[in-house]
Amino acid sequence: MRVLPLLFAAITTLACGAMAGPLQVLVLDKEGKPVRDAVVVVYPDGQGAQPVPLARNAIIEQEKMRFVPALTVVPAGATVRFTNLDRWDHHVRGAPGGLAAITEPALGGNNFEMRLPGKIEGRPASYTERVFDQPGAILLGCHLHGSMRGHVFVTDSAWTLQTGADGLAEFPQVPGGPARLRVWHAEQILDLPQQILSIGAASLRQTVQLSVVPRTRRM
Amino acid sequence: MKNKLLNFCVASCMAFMAIPVLAQSAPAPDALYQAFGEKSGIAALMDDFVNRVVVDPRIGKFFKDTNRATLKASLTDQICVVTGGPCKYEGSDMKSAHRDLDIRKGDFNALVELLQMAMEARGIPFTQQNRLLALLAPMNRDVITVR
Numbered sequence: 001m002r003v004l005p006l007l008f009a010a011i012t013t014l015a016c017g018a019m020a021g022p023l024q025v026l027v028l029d030k031e032g033k034p035v036r037d038a039v040v041v042v043y044p045d046g047q048g049a050q051p052v053p054l055a056r057n058a059i060i061e062q063e064k065m066r067f068v069p070a071l072t073v074v075p076a077g078a079t080v081r082f083t084n085l086d087r088w089d090h091h092v093r094g095a096p097g098g099l100a101a102i103t104e105p106a107l108g109g110n111n112f113e114m115r116l117p118g119k120i121e122g123r124p125a126s127y128t129e130r131v132f133d134q135p136g137a138i139l140l141g142c143h144l145h146g147s148m149r150g151h152v153f154v155t156d157s158a159w160t161l162q163t164g165a166d167g168l169a170e171f172p173q174v175p176g177g178p179a180r181l182r183v184w185h186a187e188q189i190l191d192l193p194q195q196i197l198s199i200g201a202a203s204l205r206q207t208v209q210l211s212v213v214p215r216t217r218r219m
Numbered sequence: 220m221k222n223k224l225l226n227f228c229v230a231s232c233m234a235f236m237a238i239p240v241l242a243q244s245a246p247a248p249d250a251l252y253q254a255f256g257e258k259s260g261i262a263a264l265m266d267d268f269v270n271r272v273v274v275d276p277r278i279g280k281f282f283k284d285t286n287r288a289t290l291k292a293s294l295t296d297q298i299c300v301v302t303g304g305p306c307k308y309e310g311s312d313m314k315s316a317h318r319d320l321d322i323r324k325g326d327f328n329a330l331v332e333l334l335q336m337a338m339e340a341r342g343i344p345f346t347q348q349n350r351l352l353a354l355l356a357p358m359n360r361d362v363i364t365v366r
Contacts, residue, residue, distance in 0.1 A: 088309050
């Protein structure tokens with residue numbers, strides 16, 4: 001009788017390939033401190049488990065000379081709304097982030113520019129929407145205010161998460177078998193080599209260390 | 220002689236006492252706006268000043284991605300308001316505008332130096348120069364981000 005659950009597990013394994021399992025990725029900086037706002041992308045070979053769906057739409061506000069949030073992760077095809085809450089005009093200029101501008105000039109679809117009028121007291125803030133079709137990291141800037149920086153990460157994998165203040169990205173279920181792991185951070189200009197993981201039923205914890213110490217935003 | 224020394228003491232004490240008052244954005248001294256040539260004079264001053272700032276080897280880097288025309292217009296409004304002129308400054312507060320930049324005391328001082336040179340070039344009297352600088356000086360608390 002005790003053999004039955006094991007047998008059942010074995011059959012399921014044979015039927016669906018390796019067992020899906022949870023995956024936890026911890027991102028550290030060069031000094032070993034947890035890094036927030038890193039993007040963890042997993043490309044599993046297998047199928048089966050359902051990913052936690054990514055939001056199809058996002059809002060990025062321009063408030064007090066900043067893009068809020070500083071990082072927005074969306075799936076390809078998502079619509080992002082840019083809303084200007086400041087009293088003065090802002091540009092939103094998008095360009096491929098990091099070295100992509102040089103190495104992948106074909107990502108021309110991620111170059112864009114728009115100007116949003118400043119908010120007038122008592123009236124709704126002005127906004128523009130944009131659809132992001134091409135995967136990649138996009139650096140946001142403002143022509144008028146050079147200190148403004150933000151990023152949109154358009155992912156090509158449903159298994160994508162952003163790390164929290166604890167540096168952790170936790171996937172409840174990833175399809176079993178081999179999977180590629182990519183970690184991206186705005187200040188990690190040279191992409192880290194991707195790792196190959198082996199996902200099984202047991203919970204897997206992987207640590208990835210950046211080669212930089214990202215600066216933190218002042219409050 | 221004694222009298223002169225006393226006068227000097229009184230004057231410098233008053234100057235020191237004046238600092239905390241100015242820090243709470245005291246009104247500009249009368250006619251400061253006029254002394255700077257009103258809005259057109261301030262615009263010309265800011266034009267020359269920003270041109271000096273963006274090429275300065277010490278602090279030019281902070282402005283490499285900044286739109287010059289917008290910066291000049293925004294500074295003109297701000298200085299106009301500070302000197303008591305009839306303008307409206309719609310730009311950012313100094314803290315928000317600078318918090319994402321690494322600005323040290325030396326950078327702030329470099330900017331003050333360039334402003335003094337620009338004022339000198341426009342022949343603004345020394346006393347008026349100092350009045351403006353005294354009104355701007357308290358901003359160092361919000362502008363300097365690295366202490």
